[in-house]
Amino acid sequence: MHAVDQAGSSTGWAVWIFALYAFYLSLCCTFFPFPTSGFVLLAASDLVASQTGMLEAGFARLAIVATLGAVSTGMANLNEYHILTYLLRFRRVARLRKTRVYRTAATWFATNPFWAIVMFSFIPISVDVVRWLAITYRYSRRRFFAAYVIGRWVRYALLATSAIWLSLSGWQIIAIQAVLACVVLARILVGFFRKLKEGRDCHDTPSEDAPSVVGDMGTA
Numbered sequence: 001m002h003a004v005d006q007a008g009s010s011t012g013w014a015v016w017i018f019a020l021y022a023f024y025l026s027l028c029c030t031f032f033p034f035p036t037s038g039f040v041l042l043a044a045s046d047l048v049a050s051q052t053g054m055l056e057a058g059f060a061r062l063a064i065v066a067t068l069g070a071v072s073t074g075m076a077n078l079n080e081y082h083i084l085t086y087l088l089r090f091r092r093v094a095r096l097r098k099t100r101v102y103r104t105a106a107t108w109f110a111t112n113p114f115w116a117i118v119m120f121s122f123i124p125i126s127v128d129v130v131r132w133l134a135i136t137y138r139y140s141r142r143r144f145f146a147a148y149v150i151g152r153w154v155r156y157a158l159l160a161t162s163a164i165w166l167s168l169s170g171w172q173i174i175a176i177q178a179v180l181a182c183v184v185l186a187r188i189l190v191g192f193f194r195k196l197k198e199g200r201d202c203h204d205t206p207s208e209d210a211p212s213v214v215g216d217m218g219t220a
Contacts, residue, residue: 121151
């Protein structure tokens, strides 16, 4: 009886943990830029596995974490596809398609769109321009979803393998996520202060039409 209760408890924990894991990743997109790597590492860690009865099942753990995470992220990106498609109905946003930069990027994207999405979904970058390009290009939603599932499955599988092979603890995963968050924050701050400096330089530079100080003094 105790063994049955323990098995039921482990199954219940597994359902709750991975349901929350899938729900969280299904929200992570451009409109909700939450971190994902740390949660993938946590889901594959021994800490979670010990609560779900998957401590020794390394391959099963990897498959569940990578597959569930990839499908959930694909759903998040598909939601973003629908939102941005709706926004493109407005004139100001739709003007993006008429720019020279967009036409050049669309020409490049059209050569091999599926594998371009797969590649960029695998690479850990803070801003996925190809995703926006695919949406504005009105790429097939099914292929869009499939490409993201493939790319993210490989990325999440590598993260899960790292968590299992290195036996990462909860504190180690928190430290890794904190470092990643600091890197992203540093990039944002560098970009912000760079734009702020450029704005000051433009403001301090006198225009050609403005009278000089010497000229003003000479006419006094």
